[in-house]
Amino acid sequence: MNVTSGCLSQRKVLIIRRMTFLAIDIGNTRLKWAMYEDHRPGAALLAHGAEFLEHIERLAEGAWAGLPAPERMLGCVVAGETARRRVHEQIELMLGWNLEPQWVVPSVAEAGVTNGYDHPSRLGADRWVAMIGARHHMLQLGKARPLITVMVGTAVTVDAMDAQGHFLGGLIIPGHGIMLRALEGGTAGLHVPTGEVRCFPKNTSDALTSGGTYAIAGAVERMYQHLAEHCGAEPMCIMAGGAGWKMSPSMTRPFELINNLIFDGLLVMAEKRWG
Numbered sequence: 001m002n003v004t005s006g007c008l009s010q011r012k013v014l015i016i017r018r019m020t021f022l023a024i025d026i027g028n029t030r031l032k033w034a035m036y037e038d039h040r041p042g043a044a045l046l047a048h049g050a051e052f053l054e055h056i057e058r059l060a061e062g063a064w065a066g067l068p069a070p071e072r073m074l075g076c077v078v079a080g081e082t083a084r085r086r087v088h089e090q091i092e093l094m095l096g097w098n099l100e101p102q103w104v105v106p107s108v109a110e111a112g113v114t115n116g117y118d119h120p121s122r123l124g125a126d127r128w129v130a131m132i133g134a135r136h137h138m139l140q141l142g143k144a145r146p147l148i149t150v151m152v153g154t155a156v157t158v159d160a161m162d163a164q165g166h167f168l169g170g171l172i173i174p175g176h177g178i179m180l181r182a183l184e185g186g187t188a189g190l191h192v193p194t195g196e197v198r199c200f201p202k203n204t205s206d207a208l209t210s211g212g213t214y215a216i217a218g219a220v221e222r223m224y225q226h227l228a229e230h231c232g233a234e235p236m237c238i239m240a241g242g243a244g245w246k247m248s249p250s251m252t253r254p255f256e257l258i259n260n261l262i263f264d265g266l267l268v269m270a271e272k273r274w275g
């Protein structure tokens with residue numbers, strides 16, 4: 001009898017403390033989502049997935065069907081108002097989900113990071129969230145240093161923060177895919193298969209693939225130099241994005257590859273918002 005009631009009350013506590021959290025990242029090409037057991041860094045991942053933007057309408061009947069109802073949701077969107085509205089529609093279709101969707105708007109300061117952009121709210125929400133996630137990672141690993149956050153996706157961004165967590169500014173460059181498509185579209189004779197990254201490319205395929213890769217690696221190297229000189233200290237570098245690993249062999253400085261940087265940033269922000 002005692003044992004049974006003990007189990008029951010334990011179960012009750014578990015149910016009360018459940019704060020399931022849905023994180024959504026609407027990028028330039030794909031929507032990525034992740035369901036966590038709680039809205040704090042390190043929370044257990046319950047489920048995750050990705051959909052091309054043209055397939056957002058599949059979410060409610062597809063990947064989200066059968067998921068536990070999230071208690072809260074925080075998202076990050078760079079794909080524009082229409083994509084955001086289409087996601088709201090999917091959330092509304094979910095039976096039993098009673099969510100007030102919240103979306104990150106870059107501000108002057110959040111979660112220990114300050115924003116040096118001329119117009120702070122015009123900074124891409126993905127860059128803001130990634131920097132907050134990256135700084136959280138750095139502080140967990142050790143002491144505060146200048147920090148470069150690189151995101152390798154449809155576009156590439158290289159963002160610099162000083163050791164105090166002030167965002168100094170950053171670079172936006174075309175992603176590898178856009179660079180190659182621009183060359184294919186803008187020249188008469190460049191239609192070749194993907195090549196290898198080489199120091200001295202001797203065919204068109206290798207020349208294009210290496211050119212794109214070293215354009216990205218070179219931008220990171222330059223930002224590293226700017227930030228090291230500005231701060232008088234060696235920066236740490238954190239790299240994220242689906243194609244980050246492809247850049248690894250071509251990078252010139254030590255860096256850390258982090259898989260779910262945007263989700264990590266959203267978890268940090270969610271904990272600050274909701275405790």
Ligand SMILES: Nc1ncnc2c1ncn2[C@@H]1O[C@H](COP(=O)(O)OP(=O)(O)OP(=O)(O)O)[C@@H](O)[C@H]1O
Nearest residue numbers: 027028029030152153154175176177241242243246
């Ligand atoms: N060898 C490579 N080196 C660097 N980048 C690459 C390479 N191959 C592909 N990419 C880039 O990686 C991108 C895919 O990365 P990822 O999956 O993070 O992006 P996505 O989810 O499609 O983009 P977004 O988050 O902007 O929606 C492609 O768009 C391409 O530009």
Ligand SMILES: CC(C)(CO)[C@@H](O)C(=O)NCCC(=O)O
Nearest residue numbers: 078122123124125126127155172
């Ligand atoms: C630069 C991208 C496209 C990278 O995803 C995104 O962060 C964005 O749309 N930014 C808005 C412009 C800016 O950050 O200055």
Ligand SMILES: [K+]
Nearest residue numbers: 091092094097
């Ligand atoms: K609903």
